[in-house]
Amino acid sequence: MRKSNQHPDIPAPGTGKRGEEGYLGYLLRQAAGAYRHRVERSLADLGVTPPQFATLTMVAAYPGLSNADIARLAMLTPQTVSVIVANLERSGSLVRKPHAIHGRILQLELSESGQALLKTCRGRVHAIEKELTEGLSPEEERTVRRWLVSVATAGGADKD
Amino acid sequence: MRKSNQHPDIPAPGTGKRGEEGYLGYLLRQAAGAYRHRVERSLADLGVTPPQFATLTMVAAYPGLSNADIARLAMLTPQTVSVIVANLERSGSLVRKPHAIHGRILQLELSESGQALLKTCRGRVHAIEKELTEGLSPEEERTVRRWLVSVATAGGADKD
DNA sequence: AACAATATATAAGAGCTCTGATATTATGCG
DNA sequence: CGCATAATATCAGAGCTCTTATATATTGTT
Numbered sequence: 001m002r003k004s005n006q007h008p009d010i011p012a013p014g015t016g017k018r019g020e021e022g023y024l025g026y027l028l029r030q031a032a033g034a035y036r037h038r039v040e041r042s043l044a045d046l047g048v049t050p051p052q053f054a055t056l057t058m059v060a061a062y063p064g065l066s067n068a069d070i071a072r073l074a075m076l077t078p079q080t081v082s083v084i085v086a087n088l089e090r091s092g093s094l095v096r097k098p099h100a101i102h103g104r105i106l107q108l109e110l111s112e113s114g115q116a117l118l119k120t121c122r123g124r125v126h127a128i129e130k131e132l133t134e135g136l137s138p139e140e141e142r143t144v145r146r147w148l149v150s151v152a153t154a155g156g157a158d159k160d
Numbered sequence: 161m162r163k164s165n166q167h168p169d170i171p172a173p174g175t176g177k178r179g180e181e182g183y184l185g186y187l188l189r190q191a192a193g194a195y196r197h198r199v200e201r202s203l204a205d206l207g208v209t210p211p212q213f214a215t216l217t218m219v220a221a222y223p224g225l226s227n228a229d230i231a232r233l234a235m236l237t238p239q240t241v242s243v244i245v246a247n248l249e250r251s252g253s254l255v256r257k258p259h260a261i262h263g264r265i266l267q268l269e270l271s272e273s274g275q276a277l278l279k280t281c282r283g284r285v286h287a288i289e290k291e292l293t294e295g296l297s298p299e300e301e302r303t304v305r306r307w308l309v310s311v312a313t314a315g316g317a318d319k320d
Numbered sequence: 321a322a323c324a325a326t327a328t329a330t331a332a333g334a335g336c337t338c339t340g341a342t343a344t345t346a347t348g349c350g
Numbered sequence: 351c352g353c354a355t356a357a358t359a360t361c362a363g364a365g366c367t368c369t370t371a372t373a374t375a376t377t378g379t380t
Contacts, residue, residue, distance in 0.1 A: 005265055005327070005376085007222055007229045020305040024292040025195055025285065026214070031311040032192030033235060033367095035185055040368080049368095051336060054186070062167055068358055069167045075193060080337050082360065087335075104345045104358050105165055125185065132184040135310060140303045145180040147304050150295060151191040165346085165357070193337095200338080209338095211366060228328055240367050242330065247365075264328050264375045 028151070035132070042124045046117065047091065051084050053125065056093060056110065056118045064107045066099070075152075093117055188311070195292070202284045206277065207251065211244050213285065216253060216270065216278045224267045226259070235312075253277055 020027075039050045048056075051074075058073055059065055065073075071081045085108065088094040093114030099105035110118065133141055180187075199210045208216075211234075218233055219225055225233075231241045245268065248254040253274030259265035270278065293301055 005226070005228075005259075006232070007225050010222055010225075010229060010233060020302075020309050023289050024301075024305070024308075025199065025289050027305060027308040027312065028192055028195055028292075029210070029214070030235065031308040032188055034312045034314065035188055037235075037368095039185065044369095049335065050189070054189070062170055065167050065170075066165070066358075068165075069170060072166070073170060075190065075197075076336090077338065078357095078359070079339085079361090083336065099165075101346095106359080129183050129185050131314060132188075132311060136307060140307070141184075142180070143300045143303050144307050145184070145187060147296060147300070148184075148187040148191040149180050151292060152187065152194045154194065154291060197338095204339090209365065226328075227330095236366090237368065238327095238329070239331085239369085243366065266329080 035128075038128050039125055042128060043121055046120060048117065048121055049084075052088055052093075053118075053121050055081070055084050055088060056114060056121070059094065059108045059110055060115070060118055063109050066105045066107060068105075070108075088114070195288075198288050199285055202288060203281055206280060208277065208281055209244075212248055212253075213278075213281050215241070215244050215248060216274060216281070219254065219268045219270055220275070220278055223269050226265045226267060228265075230268075248274070 036050055039053070043049070043053060054074060055070060058070055062069070067081050067085055068078055070076075070085070071078045074081065085094060085096075089096060092111055095109050095111050096106040097109065099107050136144065196210055199213070203209070203213060214234060215230060218230055222229070227241050227245055228238055230236075230245070231238045234241065245254060245256075249256060252271055255269050255271050256266040257269065259267050296304065
């Protein structure tokens with residue numbers, strides 16, 4: 001079977017409703033999915049997922065964060081963060097220590113291996129990040145950044 | 161506990177690394193997540209998820225699509241689509257019929273209830289879609305659309 | 321006709337994300 | 351002090367998405 005038994009009339013990616021004429025929400029979902037795919041593959045051999053990378057980055061920037069802190073930062077639910085952190089703790093990249101004052105809070109820190117791992121991940125992700133700005137003028141990049149932030153913070157931005 | 165036991169120094173959303181100065185990839189992930197949240201909540205009482213809405217929309221546009229067709233359209237794996245379609249079939253919104261010629265292919269169609277459901281979903285999602293363009297000039301919207309498409313189609317765009 | 325290659329569908333296992341519910345701890349107020 | 355409120359953490363269940371693997375069907379080549 002040389003060719004796929006593809007339905008007639010379906011548009012190629014980047015054309016019609018799949019292109020610049022489509023719904024912005026659809027295009028946003030498509031772009032985010034494609035970007036996630038690329039980061040996923042670039043980190044796959046390290047056993048690190050994009051959410052794990054984001055979590056490692058946050059803990060590195062603010063050591064002592066709690067699960068709840070990360071949930072607020074990442075705009076995720078505490079339950080979701082709990083899963084990610086549990087996997088990172090199991091793999092030995094994160095350590096959890098009880099808070100000195102508040103008995104219930106568990107503070108996060110990167111282990112040594114976690115720090116080394118994050119460093120490796122960073123190099124790869126930064127390379128992909130660069131590609132995102134290719135073909136954009138500084139003026140256009142400002143427009144895109146402003147739009148992304150406005151979408152992220154619209155509608156009350158959940159909590160915080 | 162009036163206030164959260166929040167870590168000191170964490171930036172507010174929309175500021176610092178969480179704002180226009182942050183990584184584009186981070187901003188993209190944040191924006192897509194926020195948009196998904198809004199659509200999710202707006203469709204929650206109908207028992208429809210964003211991927212289900214996207215699938216219903218595609219089948220409505222091109223009746224007779226197969227699972228594999230949808231996977232190509234949505235840039236997802238056939239396994240992923242299989243889950244979504246199975247849930248839509250179980251809820252009675254989609255019907256699968258064997259292909260007239262190719263015995264293995266199952267073609268999809270919307271049921272009557274599926275058509276009615278899609279109509280309801282559309283109204284709600286279109287309202288959210290409108291908010292996405294607020295504050296954007298036509299020129300800026302063109303820039304954003306072009307960028308989203310370029311991100312979605314970069315790097316070989318998986319297959320197709 | 322037989323075989324190889326491709327396409328479709330599906331199952332199993334993992335991670336991410338949500339909602340809902342529960343337990344524990346800390347804070348604020350009467 | 352004691353109780354209501356709120357914050358943190360966690361469990362259970364659902365859906366989405368991936369990778370890997372398997373079974374079936376179609377097509378092209380020998």
